[in-house]
Amino acid sequence: MLSRVADSLYWLTRNVERAENNARLIAVKLTSRLENANPIEETNQNWYELVEISGFQEVFDEEYNRSSDRNVLEFLLFSLKNPNSILNTITIARENARAVREIIPNELWESINSFYLKLKRHSHTPWTMEEVNDLCELVKKESLLFQGIVEATMPRGDAYLFMEMGKHLERAEKAARILDVYYHKDLECYQNKEIVEYHHWWSVLQSVSGHEAYIKTYRPLIKSRNVAEFFILDAEFPRSMIYCIHKVRNAFVALEDGHVEHYSESLAQELEHLTNDLIDFSIEEILGQGAHAFLQSFQHRCMTIGMHITKTYYLGEVVIP
């Protein structure tokens, strides 16, 4: 397979995954605002969290002078200035798909193309706050449809494996970032701390559609320690960090037929070390070294893995935000 093709496939799924994660975060924020027992305390600061998760605070601050809900949503949904806005990520995904449309199933191309056309239409029409939820729903559904087509129609060859690597690396990194931002938040200042804390962690779980799976393991006791354990170490939940890293590693092993050659050695090592760390550490040990430090280092290691993938397979010049 051409390196350029591998590159496009890898970024195709990464970008679709990125769009879906953004949509999930926005949707959760919307409902948590409606549900919150004390709406006055949901300040603009809370919307700004989403900008932090996107990683483009500077761009946002330059564009807008205030983090009102509308500004944040505009920035995350349609802003052309935000490289990670949903419209931008899907535009990139579509361009990548177009560049490999002879490689991917036609149904997959059609789905990403209509996805793009729908978003484009929305971006041209004035939107109301009420429509945002529907829009997030649309993005989630389109992403799930996209993944479904991949699963149901693509042979498990190189093309599929590069897509797997992109998707799961993105998902792992995003999970860490979400957890990090929410973990970082100081809840002490709230008067009704318990209720706020409950809602807080419930939202975090919802943002990865993990609230139902969580309850099955931990009962409806929402504690930060348990949420962290679930997010980082749950081997069965498909959006946990350990699960996603396993998936990246499996794809790599399949791609290399289980061998490690000279050119793939550094990538193999990175993946193995990260997997081992996740297996070896308990949640107490992780929280002991500080959640923030751990999650930062995890994100950093994901980036390193991304760079090794690029180098190992001669993918194009890529910048990981």
Place this chain on the structure above:
Amino acid sequence: MFHSYKLEGYFDEMLEKGQQPRGHCKPFHEKLTDISPEELQTRYELAQSDFLRQGITFTVYSDNEGTERTMPFDFVPKIIPPDEWQELERGLIQRFDALNAFLDDVYHEQNILKDGVIPRDLIVNCQHFFEQVAGIDLPRRQHIFMAGIDLIRDDQGEYRVLEDNLRNPSGLSYVFQNRYVMRKVYPEFFNEYSVQSLEQQFSYLHSAMASLAPSQNPTIVLLTPGVHNSAYYDHSFIAQRTGIELVEGKDLVVRERQVFMKTARGLKKVDVIYRRIDDEFLDPLEFREDSLLGVPGLIDVYRAGNVSILNGIGNGVADDKAIYHFVPDMIRYYLNEEPLVKNVDTYLLRYQDQLDYVLDHISELVVKHTSESGGYNMLIGPHASKEEIEAYKKQILKNPSEYIAQPTIKLSRLPAFKDDRFAACHVDLRVFIFGGEKTHVFPGGLTRVALKEGSLVVNSSQGGGAKDTWVLEENPLEV
């Protein structure tokens, strides 16, 4: 629906005098009159949205931001009876073979010039004649892999060649898409017809490419300028359906007189390049230095016989608008046969007597610049104002040898659906022909239609649309 339909002295491919459908069109015409205009409108929209969803669009650069548009599709097909097609097929194979022989000759012995059949200066001054590739022996001496020959029918219904495209003719994918959409949106139209299938054509295409390779079991790639090229859909479609790799210039590299593609697992040797990049951009070491689309060193590998480039380099010397005039002579010269499909009469303005004639009769003629295509930089005499004619005359006189003129042809017409009725619109037909072990004509082709009523310009960039093209089976299966 046909109440305001007028024949107006043109050859109508569906209706005869008295508005009666021609024999082979009768069942279709009956179906057409059975369906309500509302139903037709719904289906029309369905077909257009299908093209959009599939991203079968071309980009129009009218402003700074290119906009994606679908090619309008009209569902009334061009239906070709088997005998008519066979005759055409023979004529096109003859023309194709003569053009190929001509290309091999001008890049080798140049006998046709020595014998004075074609003026030498016309060739050596042609901007598409490349000395760089003279004397190179191509596999099977085949310079043309794919030709797109544009045909029209005159007021008597006789087919004539309007233009030969021997460089990078595009549009093959539209032929398939038109058929897919037609089958999907208007399935019942096929009921009483046995139409030649397009499906096995890709095997022909692939074996034609393989037969032109320098070695056995070749690795074949299609070289595209990239996603932003207006014909990108065509490129990716052909690559996908023939199972070859779609590459860009930056994916290829030359090492030790071999071409390689850069894969995720290192370099892989390439044997055949079906390129959809113009000659001038293929290799910055030999042609345009500023080309970023090509592959440095490619021509050297070609010269060494280590890679096949399809279509051959320098083919433009045979599809020039001035050379066109001499194609019937080529057929006589190389094949010793009379041309089966005629040219449109052409005046070469390089000759004083023909220039004088054209200047006197310009309001009846179509004048074209020899190196322009796509319906640009031409004058349609009968439709032009006095001022336009005067301006164009001045332009001609600056360099008459760059112009040709043809009588205004009364292009044949077919019904096209317009809101709630049918309008008679002019059509032409691009037929695709492949060289390889044996010259093969693709059944049917791309019927283009000038959807602006009265317009003669069928190019998609200027408001043209497309129709499905049916070649009927000789012995239809009894259903």
